[in-house]
Structures are given as structure tokens and as C-alpha cells.
Amino acid sequence: MAKAPTVEDVAERAGVSRQTVSNVLNTPDIVRPATRERVLTAIRELGYRRHAAARQLRLRRSSTIGIRLDPYLGGVSGVVLDRFVHAITERASERGMRMLVYAARTPEEEITRLSELWEGSEIDAAILTGTIRDDARVHSLDEAGLPFISFGRPWGEDDIADPRHLWVDVDGAAGTRAATEHALTFGSNVAFLGWPAGSGTGDDRERGWREAMDAAGVHGPRLIAEEGVPFARASVDAALTVGDAPDAVVCASDSLAVGALLAVNAAGRRLPVIGFDNTPTAAALGFSSVEQRPEDVATAILELLMGPTGEIVAPRRLQAGTAHALITPELVVR
Structure with a gap:
């Protein structure tokens, strides 16, 4: 059986150091674009895959992202969020991350639940859904220092030209x-x-x-x-x-x-x-x-939260033009 490629193999193929490969995987924003692309090309060519268990021991992280499971509504409503939860779970798994789904009937319950998960080191970050104007969850997570990103803008709390939070939304x-x-x-x-x-x-x-x-x-x-x-x-x-x-x-x-x-x-x-x-x-x-293309929303959320190829939570810097993603929907004519 052929030996699985290692970080050292990737570094040799790309002509960079092992640390540079690690930076591309974990904190890609600090690597020059041309260098980052060389490393990504080497990863694709070699078929390199990261070992999730070893990474968790090394980084002492939970490798878990929390997201609320919305109450079952039945009927027409809820389908888009169901698709999103499935998509984010699949894409997180590809990065060696897990999704922890929790229940909360009110914003106050969700704040309490997230605080417990964060303080118990059970999650590295959270994804908020169903954002509203002046969302109390946004204030609370800011104060707790819990990294988060929202599917939906924190209406009334954010501005594209002067970002305060990471979010992805459908236009x-x-x-x-x-x-x-x-x-x-x-x-x-x-x-x-x-x-x-x-x-x-x-x-x-x-x-x-x-x-x-x-x-x-x-x-x-x-x-x-x-x-x-x-x-x-x-x-x-x-x-x-x-x-x-x-x-x-x-x-x-x-x-x-x-x-x-x-x-x-x-x-x-x-x-x-x-x-x-x-x-x-x-x-x-x-x-x-x-x-709405919720699968594209899931991809964009993980890129903002972890970087294009990152294996840990390393949120994007809050800079105008890069802290948000607006997904353009598609009209399906019947």
C-alpha cells in the first residue's frame, strides 16, 4: 500500500517550509497569495488529507461548531434551514470538524446553552440562524468572546463598510x-x-x-x-x-x-x-x-470561519469587503 502523503511531502513539492504549509492550513490570511496557491496546488496534486484525531490532540481544541436545531414547523417552512444544516455538516466533516446540534426555544435559552458549551470547551465556535434586528444573541456572544458567524445579517448591528461581525446571507x-x-x-x-x-x-x-x-x-x-x-x-x-x-x-x-x-x-x-x-x-x-442555494451559504460560512482550507476555527479579520458574503440566489422558472 502506498504511503499517505505528509505535511513534509507537501512542503517539498511546493518549495516551502513545513510551517508555511501549516499556516496555509490553519491561518491562510497571513500567507502571501502566490505562496498559498503553490501550497494548495501541492495539496491537490498529492491528495494530502489531514488527520483529525492527531490535530485535536495537538491543538487541544474540540474541533466542534455549535448550531441550533430549529423547532419542527411542518408544512412549507423550515426546508431551507434543514438543507443548510445538512450542507454545513457535510462540509465541516470534509475539514475534520464536527457539528454539535442543540435545541433552544427562545433567544435567552440559546444564549444560556451556548454559554454552557463554550465554558465547557465543547465548541470552538457557533453559527447563528434566524437573525433579527438588534439581536440579543450577538451582544451576548460578543461579551463572552465566543467566535461566531451568522447565516443572516445581524440587522441593525452591522454594516458592510464598517463590519463588526462575520455573516453570510442570501441577497x-x-x-x-x-x-x-x-x-x-x-x-x-x-x-x-x-x-x-x-x-x-x-x-x-x-x-x-x-x-x-x-x-x-x-x-x-x-x-x-x-x-x-x-x-x-x-x-x-x-x-x-x-x-x-x-x-x-x-x-x-x-x-x-x-x-x-x-x-x-x-x-x-x-x-x-x-x-x-x-x-x-x-x-x-x-x-x-x-x-437560495443554502449549500453555497454553508461553504462561504466555513471559509469565513476557518479560511479556504483551514482545519481549525480562525475567523476572518473584520475588514470591509472581506468579513461578509452575499450569495446571489437563482430564479427557477416553471
Whole structure:
């Protein structure tokens, strides 16, 4: 059996020291780009793989990242986060890291649970999901010194030009902008069905609709509904009873889109309804939807938290332009 390549083999192939190879694996930001690329090329050519158990003993780390398991909601909701948790677990495993999934019903419970895991050296970092404006979890983790990154912006706490935290998010405005541009091919009166104002994610998705409508020089109704099929159906039912009914409806979620479709069908109308999340429900019912690409989110999170090839938690420096990643979603037309 052929001998597995070692760090020394990689160093010899790349023409660098063993320490440089270690830096590329663990703290890539401190290595010159050209040198880093030579080392990465040598790693790929040799098929070098790191030994997770030896690394844990050497570094005295848990090699574990914590993430909350959201309560089961059933129905349309929750599919995107489920896909994300699966993707982050697979990609972390490829780096020799493990995911520790914990339960918490409230932000306060999550803060307590993360504090216990951090103080017990059970995790090296955490991933926050479901961020909201002025998120209490962000303040608490900052004070505790626990490295973390969020899937979703810490709305109201961060700025791209002056970053305070690491985050990866889906560019919701880009998604609804593409959806609206597609909807405008069916008529100029395109409605947006979204959540009440004040939700960072919801406001961002509404912005994309407004930008596309403004660029086309047209206007359409802004419909409001709480998340859920019955609320969405009631909102669209009301809109279809007025004289100037919409030519198409762009929705902030697939759950809202299902409600809109039920209202459209009950009224005996035929008009395009576009959702957001591209859940299996969208595919089954045959309506267009915006694909968030949670697998790409998972890859970007680990790169910011561990570096492109890192085997330990070594968070990216908080510098404008490099502390965040916005994933561009894709409109799936059906």
C-alpha cells in the first residue's frame, strides 16, 4: 500500500517550509497569495488529507461548531434551514470538524446553552440562524468572546463598510428583483405579497421588487400577510376583488405563494405566482420560485470561519469587503 502523503511531502513539492504549509492550513490570511496557491496546488496534486484525531490532540481544541436545531414547523417552512444544516455538516466533516446540534426555544435559552458549551470547551465556535434586528444573541456572544458567524445579517448591528461581525446571507433583494423582472413579462401590474414591515429579511425582499418596478417605470400593489397559507390567501382574495387586479404576484416565501395560488384558483383566474425558497412544494405545484442555494451559504460560512482550507476555527479579520458574503440566489422558472 502506498504511503499517505505528509505535511513534509507537501512542503517539498511546493518549495516551502513545513510551517508555511501549516499556516496555509490553519491561518491562510497571513500567507502571501502566490505562496498559498503553490501550497494548495501541492495539496491537490498529492491528495494530502489531514488527520483529525492527531490535530485535536495537538491543538487541544474540540474541533466542534455549535448550531441550533430549529423547532419542527411542518408544512412549507423550515426546508431551507434543514438543507443548510445538512450542507454545513457535510462540509465541516470534509475539514475534520464536527457539528454539535442543540435545541433552544427562545433567544435567552440559546444564549444560556451556548454559554454552557463554550465554558465547557465543547465548541470552538457557533453559527447563528434566524437573525433579527438588534439581536440579543450577538451582544451576548460578543461579551463572552465566543467566535461566531451568522447565516443572516445581524440587522441593525452591522454594516458592510464598517463590519463588526462575520455573516453570510442570501441577497434577497437580488432574488425578488429577478422574480419581478420575470413577472413583468406578463403585465405591468405586478403585486408583492410580503410580511409586515420591520423584518430585515422581508424588507430586503420587498426592496428588490420596488427596484425592479421603479426601473420599469411602473407601480403595483404591496400586499401584506403574516407568514402562513391562510393569511396569504386572505390577502390575495381581497386584492382580486378590486377592479385593478394584479397581472402577477411576487411573494416573499413559498408559503405565501401557496396561499396566493389558492386565492387565484378559487377566483377562477390564471396569473403567475412566484415564490421564494424553491421548496419541494414549489416544484410539486409547479410555480416559479427563488432558489437560495443554502449549500453555497454553508461553504462561504466555513471559509469565513476557518479560511479556504483551514482545519481549525480562525475567523476572518473584520475588514470591509472581506468579513461578509452575499450569495446571489437563482430564479427557477416553471
